Every structure is written in C-alpha cells, then in structure tokens.
Amino acid sequence: MTEGQVIALSGGVGGAKLVLGLSHVLPSDRLVVVTNTCDDFDHYGLRVCPDTDTVIYTLAGLADAVQGWGRMGETWSFMSALQALGGEDWFNLGDGDLALHVLRSSRLREGASLTQVIREVSRNLNIDVAILPMCDQNVSTTVETTDGHLPFQQYFVREKCAPIVTGFSFDGIEKAVPNSDLVLALGENPSAIVLAPSNPYVSIDPILNVPGLRAMLRDNKAPVIAVSPIIGGEAVKGPAAKMMAELGSEVSALEVARHYQGLIDALIIDQQDASLATDIARLGIEVIVSQTVMNSLQDRIDLADVTVGLANRLMGE
C-alpha cells in the first residue's frame, strides 16, 4: 500500500458522496479534493460556488442529507423577504448558506484568492481535508442549447435543464491557471487521481480543461481512476444522461469510458452495467465492477475502499 495522496476531482452532489467516503478511509492528509469552479457565478453581487460549497458542507457534516446540497436545518427568510422586495427568486439562497457567500465575496473583494478563502472556511469548519478550487480565476460554463447559449445556473436552475444541449464552452478557461497547491500535490507522488462520479461534461471536463491540467494528470505516475456517474443508462442525479443523449451518444458507462479514453487507466462501473465490461476493456481501460449507487454512508465508504484498493493495486503493478 502506497502512502501518497489521493487527488479526487469532484463536482457537486455525486462527487461529494465519494469524497465523503474517501475522507473516511484515508487519513485527512492523504486526501486532496479538487472542485469544479465553472458553475460558480455572481448573484446579487455574491460569489456563489455550488460545487465547492457542496463539498465543504458535506465534509463539515453540515449538508442537507436529503437533497445533498445546501445546509441541513436551513431557513429561508432571506428568499421570502427578497421576493417581497421584488427580487429575482429563481436561485435559492438559504439564510445560513448566505453567510458563506457574503463572507467569501467580501474576502475576494479584499484581494484574497478563492483558494485562500476556502482554506480559511475549511479551517473554521474543522475540515482537515484540503479542498482546492481547480483555479483561482473566474471561469464560467455556458451551455449551448437549441434555445441559445445559457449561463450554467440559468440552464441548470432557472430552466431546470429543459433546453436541448448541443455543446458547452468554459468561458475564461484559457486564462485559468491550475491551482498551485494541486500542482504541488501532483508533484509529490500521489497514489491515485480519482474522477468522482460527477457530470463528465460540466463538472469534470471544466477541471480537465484548465490549461495544462489534463496532461499533468495523464502524465502523472499515479493511476487515473474514474467512477462512472452513469448507472444502468441513467444518471443518479442531474442532467448527465440527458446531455449524453442530446449530444447523440449512447447513454451508458461505455460512453463515459469513451469520454475519458486516453486519460483514465481504470473505470469503476456498477454491477448492473457488468455486461459493458468487455467493451470498456477493449478501449484499453481496466474495468472494476462494484456497487456504485451510494445511498448510505456505508455505501460511500465501501466505494471509497474499492477505489483506494484499486489504486493500490495499480500502483503496485
């Protein structure tokens, strides 16, 4: 068993589930979480970072267990008052959640980097796992649809993912610089690079598109292991399956393998997709069949165990 770090790339809810599992099976100094910031946006002058915050709340034990994002026991006086004031109410900001947005926005205006703010927040919430936004520059996903180009949160929240997707762009990505703490971590012989079961198009791809990062991950000695977010032809949560279909692809873990081909060494797929193993293996990708549906905390821990076990085996080869 190696003692290097596990670097997990994550979007929101699904990714955060595996990250939580990993935090249970690894000492905290062996886990580094890289979060997608392409969903981040400014709303009423507040910088909102949905994926990073979901990881924060999950690791802090503050996440709403039912919806997977936001804070448990949240109150909604702000939204209710905002509506009465005639404000835009398509994006829900919980009262407690607002503290993070207000504090972050204030620190960013003072000149702190997002990485620094997330480090401060993590320390105050007693999170000892490193959470690294993929970059400190502002980048934003635009979803290209048959109804026109939509900023991600408008597509995702306001339009409820209804428009038919034709493509994506990650605005500002060409000027993004990989998080320097991530670059350092990649240089210190990590044990594994894990692509959490997040949306390949809008959660993982933005991270991979930070200039230089895909090559750094691919060329690292650590195995790159993805966990398929597509199970039995469906996404557990979110629009990944819908997007896949609209982009003209087969909706399956095989398509996930094709999507990540050239980058990943192994793909963990669900038991119900076992029949796809041969086709995936033909792509030169090692397949592990496991239970990947994470309903309970134990499911998260079990999948994390499988992932770390696979990493150790691949590193030993």
Added chain:
Amino acid sequence: MTEGQVIALSGGVGGAKLVLGLSHVLPSDRLVVVTNTCDDFDHYGLRVCPDTDTVIYTLAGLADAVQGWGRMGETWSFMSALQALGGEDWFNLGDGDLALHVLRSSRLREGASLTQVIREVSRNLNIDVAILPMCDQNVSTTVETTDGHLPFQQYFVREKCAPIVTGFSFDGIEKAVPNSDLVLALGENPSAIVLAPSNPYVSIDPILNVPGLRAMLRDNKAPVIAVSPIIGGEAVKGPAAKMMAELGSEVSALEVARHYQGLIDALIIDQQDASLATDIARLGIEVIVSQTVMNSLQDRIDLADVTVGLANRLMGE
C-alpha cells in the same frame, strides 16, 4: 388648514414613531420623510442604512414592535453560520433584513442611486409615503471620543456607546448634495418642516449639515417644528442624553431648544418638562407642551396630530 406637504427629518427608532403617526394623520402624498444616511456603512460589502431601513420597515408594517428596528419575526441563521465561519459578529444582520441589504448593494453597484433604490423598495412594500435619503453620496459619522475616533456603528453597536464623546464629524458631507426630490418638495409650499424626536447630534445634525440644506429649511415659509427627544432629562432610547452630558451641556429639552435655535420656530416638549417652557420661549421659540412619550400607536397618532395642528396654526398666523 393648508394642503402642503409635511417634510419630516428623521433618524431611526424615535423618529420613525412620529413618522408612523404622521402617516396616519396625513394623506400619503402630503408626507415626505427625509432620512439620515450618516449612519450608513458597508459591512461585508453590503450597504446597510439603519435609519432609512427603520423608517421603511415601520411604514411597511414590518418592524419589530419590541425593539423598534429590524423586522418582526426575524430569523438569525445567517449570523449563526457567520459565527461558525469565524466572521465578525458585532453587527447583527437578520436573515430577512439581509434581503434589503443584498438587493440594495446590488442595485447601487449597478449604478442606481440610493434614492432610486429606496423608491423601488418602497413601491414593492406598498409604502406610498416618499422616503428620501438626505443625499445620494456616501457620508459617514465619526464619533470623536476620549478613546479616539470611532466610525458611528462601531461606537454605537460594537462599543455600545460606552466611550465618552467629545465631538462628531460627518465625513464626506462637504461633497453631499441635498436630495433633489427634497429640494423640489421644499419649493412646493410645504405646510411644515418637522424635526422628529431623533438624536440631535447624530441623526438630525447630519441632515442639517448637507451643504445648503439648513438655509433652505430656515428660509422656507413653512414653520420648522422640532419634537424634543429629551424627556425629563433622559432620552427615550439611544445615547442622546449621554452625549449631551458628555459634551458639557445640561440634559434637557431646553438644551434641545438651544441646539436648534435659529432654525426652529417651535418646539414640542413633554408634559414633564412644562417648567422649561418659559426659558425656551425666551429663546424666541414657541413651546407646545404635550404628551411626547409614544408607547402606543395612538400616542404616535396623537403627537402627529399635535404637530400638524401646530403647523396649521403657525401657517395661519
């Protein structure tokens, strides 16, 4: 009885009580409220306007009846989460109250004036009385104390008015321009200019110090009527009496009269201060003795009636 407008200059809680009374005894188009903005400040990047907001919440029927400021039925999840994040917690921002601050800050950043924002907010809250911030420029009171110079909210909230006051400055006031809607209202033969029972030093004086405004009020044909915020040698609420004593003055309605001498035509004092009437009259100020403690809504309405009745009489002379 004249049909002109009553222009009321107000700070927070005490002033808002009389303003509420005036809103009951006057048709809405006959009342204009001018609010002190020298207490306004930026907190976590949000523009907070305590006096203006107290007037807004009071006229909208949303004010907390017990404390007089803030919203009734307020929740505090934001502050609780902010504390957990290590944020500064000396200034309380309620969850519902935050909506106003966030919306306003966003509109101001978009280039709207404070006057415009308050107009929009008033419309959405069905307030049909004009609420005019004294000016649209950022101005801020500094309280000079034996412990040094303190921004107003730090003196008022963080230090709970404990430091001994030696003076005040209204930073930025020299560049302030009187609210243009107020200038218009002053030109349309108002019936009265009322100095509400607010703190003379930090609520009313900032308004009077907006360049040109004191002369405009003094030279207007309408009578200028003040209601003493000092009753029986004490302030009903806030540090007015404490400030008066620390500045070496007698703490009394007579001192209020002296403070406003040269500007006001009449002063309404409380029954318990009736013995001061002769001395006040010697200053060339007409004195009305009334009940000025406003515990109930009826008290507010009664004092407003006295004020408007006095204005009508003085206009008739």
